[in-house]
Amino acid sequence: MDWGDLRFVLEVARSGSALAASRTLGVNQTTVIRRIGQIECDLAQRLFDRQRSGYRPTEAGQRVVESAERIEAEVLALARRIEAEQRTLKGVVRVTASESLANQLLTPAAARFQERHSGIAIQIVSEDRRLDIARGEADIAVRAGSRPEGAGIVARRMPDANWTLYCSRAYAERFGHPRRREEIARHTIIGMEGHMASLPPPLWLEAAAPGVIPRLRSNSLTNMVANLRAGLGIGMLPVFIGDDEPELMRCIPRVPELDSELWLVVREDAKDAAHVRAAVEFLAEHIRAERPRLTGEP
Amino acid sequence: MDWGDLRFVLEVARSGSALAASRTLGVNQTTVIRRIGQIECDLAQRLFDRQRSGYRPTEAGQRVVESAERIEAEVLALARRIEAEQRTLKGVVRVTASESLANQLLTPAAARFQERHSGIAIQIVSEDRRLDIARGEADIAVRAGSRPEGAGIVARRMPDANWTLYCSRAYAERFGHPRRREEIARHTIIGMEGHMASLPPPLWLEAAAPGVIPRLRSNSLTNMVANLRAGLGIGMLPVFIGDDEPELMRCIPRVPELDSELWLVVREDAKDAAHVRAAVEFLAEHIRAERPRLTGEP
DNA sequence: GGCTCATACTGCGTATTTGCAGCATGGCTT
DNA sequence: AAGCCATGCTGCAAATACGCAGTATGAGCC
Numbered sequence: 137m138d139w140g141d142l143r144f145v146l147e148v149a150r151s152g153s154a155l156a157a158s159r160t161l162g163v164n165q166t167t168v169i170r171r172i173g174q175i176e177c178d179l180a181q182r183l184f185d186r187q188r189s190g191y192r193p194t195e196a197g198q199r200v201v202e203s204a205e206r207i208e209a210e211v212l213a214l215a216r217r218i219e220a221e222q223r224t225l226k227g228v229v230r231v232t233a234s235e236s237l238a239n240q241l242l243t244p245a246a247a248r249f250q251e252r253h254s255g256i257a258i259q260i261v262s263e264d265r266r267l268d269i270a271r272g273e274a275d276i277a278v279r280a281g282s283r284p285e286g287a288g289i290v291a292r293r294m295p296d297a298n299w300t301l302y303c304s305r306a307y308a309e310r311f312g313h314p315r316r317r318e319e320i321a322r323h324t325i326i327g328m329e330g331h332m333a334s335l336p337p338p339l340w341l342e343a344a345a346p347g348v349i350p351r352l353r354s355n356s357l358t359n360m361v362a363n364l365r366a367g368l369g370i371g372m373l374p375v376f377i378g379d380d381e382p383e384l385m386r387c388i389p390r391v392p393e394l395d396s397e398l399w400l401v402v403r404e405d406a407k408d409a410a411h412v413r414a415a416v417e418f419l420a421e422h423i424r425a426e427r428p429r430l431t432g433e434p
Numbered sequence: 435m436d437w438g439d440l441r442f443v444l445e446v447a448r449s450g451s452a453l454a455a456s457r458t459l460g461v462n463q464t465t466v467i468r469r470i471g472q473i474e475c476d477l478a479q480r481l482f483d484r485q486r487s488g489y490r491p492t493e494a495g496q497r498v499v500e501s502a503e504r505i506e507a508e509v510l511a512l513a514r515r516i517e518a519e520q521r522t523l524k525g526v527v528r529v530t531a532s533e534s535l536a537n538q539l540l541t542p543a544a545a546r547f548q549e550r551h552s553g554i555a556i557q558i559v560s561e562d563r564r565l566d567i568a569r570g571e572a573d574i575a576v577r578a579g580s581r582p583e584g585a586g587i588v589a590r591r592m593p594d595a596n597w598t599l600y601c602s603r604a605y606a607e608r609f610g611h612p613r614r615r616e617e618i619a620r621h622t623i624i625g626m627e628g629h630m631a632s633l634p635p636p637l638w639l640e641a642a643a644p645g646v647i648p649r650l651r652s653n654s655l656t657n658m659v660a661n662l663r664a665g666l667g668i669g670m671l672p673v674f675i676g677d678d679e680p681e682l683m684r685c686i687p688r689v690p691e692l693d694s695e696l697w698l699v700v701r702e703d704a705k706d707a708a709h710v711r712a713a714v715e716f717l718a719e720h721i722r723a724e725r726p727r728l729t730g731e732p
Numbered sequence: 733g734g735c736t737c738a739t740a741c742t743g744c745g746t747a748t749t750t751g752c753a754g755c756a757t758g759g760c761t762t
Numbered sequence: 763a764a765g766c767c768a769t770g771c772t773g774c775a776a777a778t779a780c781g782c783a784g785t786a787t788g789a790g791c792c
Contacts, residue, residue, distance in 0.1 A: 139509060140438035155769055164751050169770075181516050188758045188769065196516060203512040207505050211437060214501040218479050218494060453739060462781045467740075486739065486788040 139207070141175035144168055145183060146204040149197065153190030213271050220272030224406055229415040230259040232269075233278040236357040238262040240376055241278060245422040249415065256411040269403050275412050276419065277401040281335060290402045292420060295427040296395035299337035301387040302378045307367040313387045314370065321345040324369035326360060329353040337372045337394045375432035390432055398423070398430070437505070439473035442466055443481060444502035447495065451488030511569050518570030522704055527713040528557045530567075531576040534655040536560040538674055539576060543720040547713065554709040567701050573710050574717065575699040579633060588700045590718060593725040594693035597635035599685040600676045605665040611685045612668065619643040622667035624658060627651040635670045635692045673730035688730055696721070696728070 147157040148168060158165040172191070176183050183197030193201055223230060233242055238260055246258045267273035270288035277284075284291045301320070303313050314320045320341070327350030328338040342350075352368055354360040360371050365383050374396070378384050400420055406412045428434055445455040446466060456463040470489070474481050481495035491499055521528060531540055536558055544556045565571035568586035575582075582589050599618070601611050612618045618639070625648030626636040640648075650666055652658040658669050663681050672694070676682050698718055704710045726732055 137509070137513065138438050139441055139505065140436050142509075143437055153769060165770080166752085166772090167750060170749085179513070179516050181520065186770075190769065196519065199515065200512060203508050207437065207508050210501050210505055210508075211435070211440075214498060215435065215477070217497065218477050221494065222479065451739065463739085464741080464782085465780060468779080484740070488739065 137175065137178040141171050141178075142200070142204040142207060144171040145175060145193075145197065145200050146208060148172060148184065148191050149193045149201045151190075152192070156190075216268070216272035220275070220403070220406065223275070224409050224412070226257075227255065227411045228257045228259060229276065229412055230261060230274040231276045231278075231415070231419070232261045232263070232267045232274040234280065234357075235262045236374070236377055237278050237280065240380070241423055241426065242419075245419055248422070249418050252418075253411075253414055256414065258415065269401055272403065272405070275403050275406045276416060278419075278423070279399045279401055280396050281399075282397060284399055284401050288404050290404055290407055292400045292402070292416075294398040294400050294420070294423045295430045297374045297376060297398050297430045298390065298392075298432045299372050299374050299394045299396060300378065300390060300432065301341070301370055302364055302373050302381075302384045303370040303387055304365055304367045304383050305385050306383075307364075307370070308385060308387075310367070313385075315388060317344050317388070320370070321348055324352075325350045326363050326369045326371035327353040328360070328372070329355040332357070335396055337374075337396060340391075340394060341372050374430075376426070376429045379429070379432065395431070435473065435476040439469050439476075440498070440502040440505060442469040443473060443491075443495065443498050444506060446470060446482065446489050447491045447499040449488075450490070454488075514566070514570040518573070518701070518704065521573070522707050522710070524555075525553065525709045526555045526557060527574065527710055528559060528572040529574045529576075529713070529717070530559045530561070530565045530572040532578065532655075533560045534672070534675055535576050535578065538678070539721055539724065540717075543717055546720070547716050550716075551709075551712055554712065556713065567699055570701065570703070573701050573704045574714060576717075576721070577697045577699055578694050579697075580695060582697055582699050586702045588702055588705055590698045590700070590714075592696040592698050592718070592721045593728050595672045595674060595696050595728045596688060596690075596730045597670050597672050597692040597694060598676065598688065598730065599639070599668055600662055600671050600679075600682045601668040601685055602663055602665045602681050603683050604681075605662075605668070606683060606685075608665070611683075613686060615642050615686070618668070619646055622650075623648045624661050624667040624669035625651040626658070626670070627653040630655070633694055635672075635694060638689075638692060639670050672728075674724070674727045677727070677730065693729070 144157065144161065147161050148154055151157040151160065154168040154172065155165045158168045161168065172184060181196050182194055183200055184191040184193055231242055231246070242260050246260060249256075249258060261267065261274060266279075267277065269275075269277050270286055278294070280297060301314070307313065311323070314323055321344065325341060325345055325348060327333070327342060328335075332338060332355070352363060354363055354371070357373065357377055360373060361377065361381060361384075363369070364371055364373070365381065370387060373384075375386075378386065400416065400423065402412065402416050407416065423430075442455065442459065445459055446452055449455040449458065452466040452470065453463045456466045459466065470482060479494050480492055481498055482489040482491055529540055529544070540558050544558060547554075547556060559565065559572060565575065567573075567575050568584055576592070578595060599612065605611065609621070612621055619642065623639060623643055623646060625631070625640065626633075630636060630653070650661060652661055652669070655671065655675055658671060659675065659679060659682070661667070662669055662671070663679065668685060671682075673684075676684065698714065698721065700710065700714050705714065721728075
């Protein structure tokens with residue numbers, strides 16, 4: 137039995153058809169069918185029901201898929217570990233954060249860091265999914281929300297990022313804007329979607345207008361900014377983003393409960409490497425220096 | 435990166451050379467070298483130090499080997515599960531026990547079981563290592579010792595198997611034989627080795643003759659019987675084995691502390707299948723009927 | 733110290749695998 | 763209802779991997 141065939145089983149189960157699987161695997165569709173046939177022969181066990189609409193895993197096939205998933209996780213973890221090690225050896229530091237945090241905090245910091253440490257290369261990566269630090273997808277991360285848990289990482293608390301309610305100046309002129317929590321329910325609310333919807337500030341906003349279902353939802357802060365600038369309603373933003381937009385204005389005074397924790401996360405394997413250490417210290421210093429912009433206080 | 439190459443890495447690390455690995459893998463030695471070269475190229479990472487004496491894993495290679503070991507365990511578990519399921523579907527029951535238990539308990543029971551259930555095939559497997567029931571290497575096991583632990587199995591207590599001290603009649607005529615615990619130290623003791631050495635009866639014997647190092651040790655009960663019959667000394671045996679040997683005789687009266695627990699273990703996945711259930715019930719009944727032979731009491 | 737054995741590496745012919753193009757069929761949309 | 767798209771399957775040629783035989787070199791043994 138060839139271990140490599142498990143990868144074909146996994147991909148066919150995921151795609152639902154041999155043809156679709158062949159594309160992500162980068163091989164011909166006939167090859168996929170042949171490999172599936174091969175492993176079924178090796179195991180003397182039918183793993184897929186052949187249908188005109190594609191390949192559907194049998195009960196036994198489903199169990200094979202589950203094993204293949206665990207194997208894939210192991211292989212990916214291995215590849216990440218090796219890549220991370222090579223990165224370390226080459227003196228490269230990889231930093232990840234959400235798009236807005238990367239733009240507002242990482243990019244300026246990286247530029248200044250380069251002036252001082254020209255020998256250390258910095259890669260800034262902001263992807264939709266949270267990269268797995270412990271597995272070596274990145275060395276450093278800046279994360280909003282509660283303290284990151286998990287083995288293989290070290291987390292350091294940064295200044296909180298305060299959120300508040302924003303609308304465009306045009307919106308305020310036309311409709312007025314809420315000045316207190318009680319007035320929020322009379323306005324058009326732009327909600328949040330996805331993993332950010334569970335952060336305290338968006339929850340606070342929805343609680344302030346009970347029963348009101350937002351007609352519009354953003355799944356990223358960039359999109360929220362665009363919606364607010366278009367005058368589509370009122371919505372929550374971190375002050376370090378909202379205050380940067382001249383077309384936007386704060387609606388309500390600072391609410392301390394709307395502070396969101398900010399954490400600097402370092403991969404434990406990498407934290408003792410000299411160049412990672414240098415980057416972490418610099419970043420921590422830089423973010424602390426940005427405290428006024430983050431908290432919205434002097 | 436081809437998952438199958440990990441198997442080559444694993445085997446080369448285990449064998450210490452590409453040539454030796456090629457034999458166990460059933461391929462040519464050049465193929466092994468080429469596949470190792472391939473995965474090293476894919477990972478852009480040297481995994482083995484080439485030496486005249488063979489391939490020795492580098493630090494990175496060692497980590498790859500550890501991942502490959504986990505993958506191998508997953509693959510083996512998968513293969514076992516599938517095989518166990520096919521066995522169930524074909525109505526085959528696989529029973530395992532140590533050699534002596536298999537001969538004394540399983541074989542006679544299987545013969546009588548066949549008379550009643552000719553449609554159910556019974557495989558009796560006795561291997562050196564304990565087969566992994568939970569992973570489907572067998573459906574039923576008879577185990578001596580403390581209650582078997584672990585997920586995926588159900589254990590049922592059987593009558594205890596009593597052990598006592600034996601010697602050959604020839605030995606007794608020539609040297610006399612101990613009649614009480616205190617007289618044991620004056621005789622030649624045949625000890626036990628390996629996993630059986632930790633069973634209570636052998637430990638009791640060694641404790642009875644403190645400081646005496648047995649000149650001879652057996653690693654199986656079959657071998658112990660042979661040694662005793664040759665008159666090489668005195669040694670412990672379960673009474674269901676010792677009493678069956680006309681050339682051997684008990685030295686001391688029954689000692690209740692020398693009871694060894696006996697457990698009937700069933701794989702949880704299989705225990706509800708009709709034919710497995712039938713075999714378990716029959717075996718339990720049979721072993722209970724053998725209680726006099728096991729305990730040495732009427 | 734010389735011998736044998738095991739090992740890694742190279743060149744070449746073969747065998748296996750893979751890709752490609754074409755065909756048939758069923759579901760989905762218009 | 764009819765066309766379109768995606769899918770699975772088959773025959774043939776190319777690409778690729780494989781095995782074999784031979785060479786060189788170091789380790790272990792007598």
